[in-house]
Amino acid sequence: xxxxxxxxxxxxxxxxxxxxxxxxxxxxxxxxxxxxxxxxxxxxxxxxxxxxxxxxxxxxxxxxxxxxxxxxxxxxxxxxxxxxxxxxxxxxxxxxxxxxxxxxxxxxxxxxxxxxxxxxxxxxxxxxxxxxxxxxxxxxxxxxxxxxxxxxxxxxxxxxxxxxxxxxxxxxxxxxxxxxxxxxxxxxxxxxxxxxxxxxxxxxxxxxxxxxxxxxxxxxxxxxxxxxxxxxxxxxxxxxxxxxxxxxxxxxxxxxxxxxxxxxxxxxxxxxxxxxxxxxxxxxxxxxxxxxxxxxxxxxxxxxxxxxxxxxxxxxxxxxxxxxxxxxxxxxxxxxxxxxxxxxxxxxxxxxxxxxxxxxxxxxxxxxxxxxxxxxxxxxx
Amino acid sequence: xxxxxxxxxxxxxxxxxxxxxxxxxxxxxxxxxxxxxxxxxxxxxxxxxxxxxxxxxxxxxxxxxxxxxxxxxxxxxxxxxxxxxxxxxxxxxxxxxxxxxxxxxxxxxxxxxxxxxxxxxxxxxxxxxxxxxxxxxxxxxxxxxxxxxxxxxxxxxxxxxxxxxxxxxxxxxxxxxxxxxxxxxxxxxxxxxxxxxxxxxxxxxxxxxxxxxxxxxxxxxxxxxxxxxxxxxxxxxxxxxxxxxxxxxxxxxxxxxxxxxxxxxxxxxxxxxxxxxxxxxxxxxxxxxxxxxxxxxxxxxxxxxxxxxxxxxxxxxxxxxxxxxxxxxxxxxxxxxxxxxxxxxxxxxxxxxxxxxxxxxxxxxxxxxxxxxxxxxxxxxxxxxxxxxxxxxxxxxxxxx
Numbered sequence: 001x002x003x004x005x006x007x008x009x010x011x012x013x014x015x016x017x018x019x020x021x022x023x024x025x026x027x028x029x030x031x032x033x034x035x036x037x038x039x040x041x042x043x044x045x046x047x048x049x050x051x052x053x054x055x056x057x058x059x060x061x062x063x064x065x066x067x068x069x070x071x072x073x074x075x076x077x078x079x080x081x082x083x084x085x086x087x088x089x090x091x092x093x094x095x096x097x098x099x100x101x102x103x104x105x106x107x108x109x110x111x112x113x114x115x116x117x118x119x120x121x122x123x124x125x126x127x128x129x130x131x132x133x134x135x136x137x138x139x140x141x142x143x144x145x146x147x148x149x150x151x152x153x154x155x156x157x158x159x160x161x162x163x164x165x166x167x168x169x170x171x172x173x174x175x176x177x178x179x180x181x182x183x184x185x186x187x188x189x190x191x192x193x194x195x196x197x198x199x200x201x202x203x204x205x206x207x208x209x210x211x212x213x214x215x216x217x218x219x220x221x222x223x224x225x226x227x228x229x230x231x232x233x234x235x236x237x238x239x240x241x242x243x244x245x246x247x248x249x250x251x252x253x254x255x256x257x258x259x260x261x262x263x264x265x266x267x268x269x270x271x272x273x274x275x276x277x278x279x280x281x282x283x284x285x286x287x288x289x290x291x292x293x294x295x296x297x298x299x300x301x302x303x304x305x306x307x308x309x310x311x312x313x314x315x316x317x318x319x320x321x322x323x324x325x326x327x328x329x330x331x332x333x334x335x336x337x338x339x340x341x342x343x344x345x346x347x348x349x350x351x352x353x354x355x356x357x358x359x360x361x362x363x364x365x366x367x368x369x370x371x372x373x374x375x376x377x378x379x380x381x
Numbered sequence: 382x383x384x385x386x387x388x389x390x391x392x393x394x395x396x397x398x399x400x401x402x403x404x405x406x407x408x409x410x411x412x413x414x415x416x417x418x419x420x421x422x423x424x425x426x427x428x429x430x431x432x433x434x435x436x437x438x439x440x441x442x443x444x445x446x447x448x449x450x451x452x453x454x455x456x457x458x459x460x461x462x463x464x465x466x467x468x469x470x471x472x473x474x475x476x477x478x479x480x481x482x483x484x485x486x487x488x489x490x491x492x493x494x495x496x497x498x499x500x501x502x503x504x505x506x507x508x509x510x511x512x513x514x515x516x517x518x519x520x521x522x523x524x525x526x527x528x529x530x531x532x533x534x535x536x537x538x539x540x541x542x543x544x545x546x547x548x549x550x551x552x553x554x555x556x557x558x559x560x561x562x563x564x565x566x567x568x569x570x571x572x573x574x575x576x577x578x579x580x581x582x583x584x585x586x587x588x589x590x591x592x593x594x595x596x597x598x599x600x601x602x603x604x605x606x607x608x609x610x611x612x613x614x615x616x617x618x619x620x621x622x623x624x625x626x627x628x629x630x631x632x633x634x635x636x637x638x639x640x641x642x643x644x645x646x647x648x649x650x651x652x653x654x655x656x657x658x659x660x661x662x663x664x665x666x667x668x669x670x671x672x673x674x675x676x677x678x679x680x681x682x683x684x685x686x687x688x689x690x691x692x693x694x695x696x697x698x699x700x701x702x703x704x705x706x707x708x709x710x711x712x713x714x715x716x717x718x719x720x721x722x723x724x725x726x727x728x729x730x731x732x733x734x735x736x737x738x739x740x741x742x743x744x745x746x747x748x749x750x751x752x753x754x755x756x757x758x759x760x761x762x763x764x765x766x767x768x769x770x771x772x773x774x775x776x777x778x779x780x781x782x
Contacts, residue, residue, distance in 0.1 A: 126727050128744070133657045155744065156727040177659065199743060201730040202592075202752045209743055268517035278769055327719075334759045338515050338767065339545045339597075342590045342760050349591035353756060356722075357730055364723060366667040367657060 003298055005074065009067075012056055013074045019051055020082040026347045029083060033204040039162045044086050048117025054092055055115035062100060062111045069239065073246040073301050080250025083354055085205045087120050087159035093243045095121035095167050097236035098184055098223045106220040110165070110186065122163035122189075123240075124154035124210055125233075132363040134169075134233055136177050139212065141170040141185060148172070148222070150187065150215040158361075160208035161198040163189050168212070173227045182233060184224035191215050203357040204350060231308065238315040241362050242304055245297040245322045248358045251351050252290045252325055255333040258348045259283060262337050279336060286329045293325040313375035316368035323365035326355035384687070390453050397461040404430050405467060413468060416734050416750070418595065421504065421551040427468050428501035438475055438499045442483060445491070446499040452690045456638075463638035471548070474498035474505035478556050481573070481622045485614040494554075494575070508543040508557035508576070508600060509623070516770050518558070519567040519620065523602060525559035525574060527609070535609040537561070537574060539582075539602045545764065549585045549598040552578045557602075562617050573619035575611040582606075590760070592753035593734050627766060634765055635710030637683045643717045644676055647724065650747040654724050662724055671723075675716050682709045704771040704779075711761035711768065718755040725751045 005013070024043065032040045047053040057071040058064020065071075072093055079088055091114055099107040099114070113119035130136035139152025150170055160166065166187045174181025187194060193215035196208040224232040260283060263274035273279055296318040303314035330352040334341035341348050359365060386394070405427065412423050431437040439455050441447035450458065462469075479498055482491055497503035514521040523541025530536050539559055549555065555576050562570030576583065582605040588597045614622050648663065651672065656665035663669055686706055722729045728744030729752045742749070762768040776782045 129655055129659070131655050131657050131726050133659070136657075136659065156730050158730075197740070197743070199736060199740070200732040202732045202756070203730070207730060267513075268515060268520070273516075276769075278772075331759065335762060335767070338763050339510070339760075342597075342757075342763065344589040344591050344593065349756075352759075353591060353752075356752070356755070360723070360726060360729060364726070366665070366723070370657070370667065 005070070009070060009074050012053075012067075012071060013078060016051055016053060016075060016078045017081070019046065020078060020084070024082045024084060026350075029085070029204070033085060033200075037162075038200070038206040039086050043084075044120065045117050047086070047088070048115065053088075054117060057092060058096065058100060058111060058115060062108060063115050064111075069242060069301050069304050072239075072243050073297065076243045076246035077250040077253075077297075080247035080354075081254050083204065083251070083350055085159075087122060087162050089240060089243055089247070090123045090159050090163070090167075091119070091121040094123045094236055094240050095119075095165070095186075097239050098167060098232065099186075101232060101236075102223045104220055104223070107186075107223050119165055120159075120163050121165050121167055122157050122160035122208075124157045124160070124166045124168045124187075125237075126155050126157075127153065128155045132367040133177070134237060135179050135182055135230055137169055137171050137182060138176050139168065139170040141172050141183055141217065143172070144216070146219045148185070148217040148219075150185065150193075150212040150217055153209070153211045155209055156201075157196075157208045157210050158201070158205060160189070160196055160210060161206040165189055166194070166210070167223070169229075169233060179230050181227050182230045183222060183226050184229045184233065185217055185221045186223050187212070187215060187217065187221065191217075201357070203354045234308065234312060237362055238311055239304060241315050241319050242297070242300040244358060244361055245293070245300055245318050248322045248326055248355065249290070249294050249297050251355050251358065252293055252329050255329050255348065255351045255355065256283070256286050256290050258351070259286065259333045259336050262340070262348070266338075273336075282332055282336065286332055289325040289328050293322050296321040309375055313372055316363075316372040316375070319363060319368040320365050320372065323359045323368070326359050327365075330355035386453065386457075390451075390457060393450075393454050394457050394461065397458055398465075400434065400436075401461060401465045401467060404434075405465060406430070409468060410466075413466070416736075419468075424468065424471060424548075424551070425501045425504075428470050431470070432500045437470065437501060438479070440476065441479060441495075441499070445479075445483060445495050456687070456690065459638040460641070463642040466642065469639070471504075473507055473547070474503065477507060477626050478505050481556070481613060481626050484625060485573075485622050489610070490575075490613060503553045504548070504551045506546050506549040506552035506555045506578070506600075508546060508555045510545045511542060512544050516767055518623070519571070521558055521560060521567075521571065523557065523559045524563070525561050525572060525607070527561070528606075530606065537572075537607045537609065537612070539574070539576065539605040539607055541602050543600040543602070544597075545588070546585070546598045546600045547596060549578070549600050550587065550595070552585075554578060555600070556613075558619055558623055561619075565617070568620040570617055571619040571623070572616050573613045573622040574607050575613065576602075576605060576607050577611075580605050580607070590757060592756040593732070594753070594757060596757075634761075635682060635686050635706035636714055637679070637686050637710065640679055640710070640713050640717060641683070643714075643721075644672070644679060646747075647672060647717060647720055650721065650724050654726070654745065654747065668720075668723070671720060675713065675720065678709070678716075679713050682706070682713060685709070704766075704774045707765060708762075708768045708771050714761050715758050718751070718758045721747075721751045722755045724748075729755075 053075055055064040057067045060066040099111050141148040141150050168185045168187050171181050172183040193213040195211045198208045201207050264272055266273045300315050300318035303311050333348055334352050337348050340346055409426050438446045439448040439450050443449045511521050525537040525539045528536055528538050555578055557574045557576050558571050559574050560570050561572040582603040584601040586599045587595045651663035652661045654662040656662045725748035728748035731743045
C-alpha cells in the first residue's frame with residue numbers, strides 16, 4: 001500500500017505551484033477574467049511549452065510524458081488552488097480521454113495538438129432537458145455519405161468561448177433516453193452551422209449555449225464506437241469527475257487555510273477570534289471535511305482502473321463526499337470571514353463560488369448518491 | 382388556544398389582497414424582474430402608495446401613523462405582501478430607527494423625523510459596524526467630540542469609518558453609534574446620533590459583494606459637524622438605544638411570510654424542472670424530502686414567531702428569544718436558496734448581469750440569478766449580529782449560562 005507520489009510527480013507539482021504563484025495570483029486572475037477574452041493564451045502556452053503540463057498524463061507513444069491519472073490529479077489540485085480558468089479538464093482529461101482511446105490517426109494528431117497547446121476543447125454534453133443523465137441526448141448525428149450531419153442544442157458548455165474544438169455527444173440511433181445509439185464527435189468550433197452564445201459564469205469562467213444547425217462532419221470526426229459509445233462516455237466522465245475532485249481539493253485547501261489565517265488575525269472582544277472554542281470546532285470540522293475529501297480523491301484515482309460498475313460506484317462516492325465538503329467548507333469559510341467574506345475584493349469568496357459550482361458539475365450530490373445506491377444495492381436486492 | 386381567523390380577519394385578508402392587486406405598480410414589478418439595480422424611486426414607490434393609504438407603518442403607535450391592527454391582522458398583511466411578491470418596505474427607518482425615536486427621542490425629534498419615515502420621504506441608513514467593530518460592536522471607535530462652533534452653537538465633531546452600511550448610496554440620513562467618552566468601559570461611552578448624509582465630510586464608498594451587487598458601503602466621516610440636538614437619548618447612553626434596536630432588527634429578520642412564499646415558488650419550480658429520469662424534480666425522492674424537511678422547519682419557525690407576536694401584542698416587547706427567530710429564520714432563507722440553486726442544475730452557472738438586454742434568456746426563468754441569490758444570502762447569518770453571536774445571547778440571556 002502506497003499513497004506517496006513519485007519524484008517526477010512531486011517535481012511536476014512543485015514546478016506548477018511555483019509557476020502559478022508567480023504568474024497566476026489573485027490579481028492577475030482577476031484582471032484576466034474581467035478582460036473581454038476571459039482567459040490568457042500566454043498562460044496556456046506556458047502550461048504546454050514551459051511546464052509540459054498538458055502532455056504529462058499522455059502515453060509516450062502519443063507524444064506525452066508517460067504519466068496517467070495520478071499526474072492529472074496532481075495538476076488539477078494545483079490548478080484548483082489558483083482557480084485557473086483555462087480549459088485543462090475539458091482539453092486534457094475529457095478530449096484527451098476520448099482521443100487516446102480512439103484508434104484513428106486524426107484523433108492521435110489532435111492529441112499532439114493538445115500537448116503542444118494549439119488545440120483547446122470544450123465538452124458539449126449537457127442538454128436542456130437532460131439534467132445530469134448522460135444518455136438523455138436529443139442532439140442527432142445523421143449519416144450522410146461517409147460522414148454525418150449534426151443537429152441539436154447543448155447547454156452551459158464550460159470553456160466553449162476559449163475552445164478551438166468541441167467534443168459533442170450525439171445520437172446516431174435509438175430514442176432520446178436509450179443507452180444504445182450514442183456517439184461522440186469532434187467538431188471544429190468554427191465549422192459552419194455551429195452557433196454559440198457566450199456568457200460569463202458565476203465562478204469567473206465562460207460558457208456557451210451552443211446549437212448545431214446542419215453541421216457537416218467527416219467520418220474522422222467520430223471518436224468513439226458509433227452507436228455504442230455510452231460505456232466510453234461513462235468512463236471519460238468518471239475520469240473527469242476524478243479530476244474535478246482533485247481540483248476541489250485544491251479549492252478546499254485554500255478555503256481552509258484562508259479561514260485559519262483570517263481568524264488568527266481578526267480580533268474582537270480583545271482576542272483573536274481563532275481563540276473562541278465555537279470557531280475552533282468549526283474549523284476542525286472543516287479540516288475533517290477537507291481530509292475526507294482528499295482521501296476520497298485518492299480512492300477515486302485508484303478506482304479509475306477498476307471494472308466499470310466498481311469504478312462508477314467509487315467515483316460517485318467520491319463526488320458525494322466532495323460535494324458535501326464543498327458546501328460545508330465553502331459556507332463556513334464565508335461565515336468565519338464575516339462581512340469580509342462577502343466582498344468581491346477578497347479571494348475567499350471566489351473560492352467559495354468555484355466550490356459551489358463544483359457541487360453541480362457532472363452531477364450533483366443527490367445524483368451521485370442515487371447512482372451509488374443503484375450500483376451498490378440494486379444487484380443485491 | 383386557537384389559530385382560527387375571525388370573520389373580520391377573513392374580510393381583512395380580502396381587503397389587503399384587493400388593495401395590493403389594484404395598486405401595486407406594474408412598472409415596479411417589471412423592474413424587480415430585471416437584472417438592473419433598483420433605484421431610490423423604485424424602492425420608495427410602493428412605500429409611498431402604502432403611506433397614502435395609511436398602511437406604510439402598521440406596527441407603529443397609532444398616534445404616529447400605526448394602523449392599530451391586531452397581531453393577526455399584521456400577520457395577514459405580511460403574508461399577503463409576500464404572496465404578491467411586493468418589494469419589502471426597507472427596515473432602516475420604519476422598523477429600526479422609529480422604535481428608538483418613539484421610545485427614547487424628544488417630542489421635537491419625533492415630530493421632525495417620524496412623518497418623513499412613515500411617508501417614504503427620507504431614506505435612512507444604519508451606521509453601526511466598523512472595520513474593527515463587528516460582532517464586538519461596543520468596541521467601536523468613531524469619535525464624536527463636543528465643540529462650540531463659530532456660530533456659537535454646540536456640535537459633535539465626528540471622525541471615523543463605518544462599514545457594511547446597507548444602501549447608504551441612497552441615504553438622506555443615517556443613525557450612527559459614536560464614541561463620546563473613550564475613558565469609560567466601552568458600552569458606557571457611546572452616543573446615538575442622527576447625521577444628515579449630505580453634511581460636508583461624509584463620503585460613501587461602494588463595497589461590491591461576491592455576487593456582483595452594490596448593496597453595502599463604507600461610510601467615512603471626516604470632521605462632520607452634527608448639531609447636538611441630533612443626539613437621541615442621553616450622551617453616553619446610546620448603547621441602550623442600540624440594544625433596543627437590535628432586538629427589533631432581529632425579530633423582523635425571521636421573514637416567515639417571505640420564506641413561505643419562497644417555498645411555494647420552489648414547489649412550482651420543482652414541478653417544471655426535470656429530474657434525471659425526465660419526470661418532475663419534485664418527484665425525485667431526494668429533492669422531495671429536502672423540500673418537505675424545510676417545510677416542517679419553517680412551520681416550527683412560524684409557530685415560534687406567532688408565539689412571540691402573541692407575547693408582543695400582550696404588551697411584552699421583543700425579548701432575547703427573538704434571537705431564535707433570527708437564527709432559524711436566516712438558516713431557512715439560506716436553505717431555500719440552496720434548494721433553488723440545486724433545482725437549477727447546470728443553469729445555476731450562467732452569470733448574466735451586465736449582458737446586453739437583447740442577449741435573450743439562458744435556461745429556464747426559474748434558474749435565472751439563483752446562484753447570485755444563494756451567494757448573497759450567505760450574509761444573513763452574518764448581519765444583524767452573526768448567528769454565533771445570537772447563540773451567545775441565547776446562552777447568556779435566555780438560559781442564564
